[in-house]
Amino acid sequence: MSTQTSAPADAAATGGRSSLLRLYLGRGVLAVAWALAFAGAHEDVDAVAITLLVVYPLIDAVSSLIDYRALPDGSERRVTEFNGVLSTLAAIAVGIAGAGGVAPVLHVFGAWAVISGAAQVAVGLQRRGPELGKQWPMLIAGGLSFVVGIFYNIQAAGDDPSLDVLSVYATGGGVFFIVQAGLLGWKTRQLRTRTV
Secondary structure, eight states, X not given: OHHHHHHHHHHHHHHHHHHHHHHHHHHHHHHHHHHHHHHTTOSSOOHHHHHHHHHHHHHHHHHHHHHHHHSOSSXXXXXXXXXXXXXXXXXXXXXXXXXXXXXXXXXXXXXXXXXXXXXXXXXXXXXXXXXXXXXXXHHHXXXXXXXXXXXXXXXHTSSSOOSHHHHHHHHHHHHHHHXXXXXXXXXXXXXXXXXX
């Protein structure tokens, strides 16, 4: 009887890991690709740079929507919904801020990084169970996003703000997502080996 009740739970956990693995991997690869594109396109805050600036939070918004649809009702789902709405608003705000130049863009990105970083930590804490690979990369990435967001706002208020930092930010975030996907893949293989 215990086998019958645990099998669906194991299947659900495996399905959850597989979905998150694909989501994290896709999110990570897109972030790194965005960073490469933005690194060569932000010398001037022109139409191309502003378009890329709008796209980055939209990637996060779409990822949050995909994650939201896969989650059951509860606090984790509400935080994910909040993050999706926040990222959508950030995309709109950064598009508007782009008309004002580098400093307003950094202020918007900084504010978004602080709040979304805190939300990412909250979701990571919810997912810290062994089934989802402890979530250390996501927790570290969220914490760094929070700290870096504060730094961006300080830099934006200074004499020489620069958008170079955004490529570094996106690359770092992308790498953490890819590492988390790798950990989830390793956890799935490990559990499959135990059940064989």
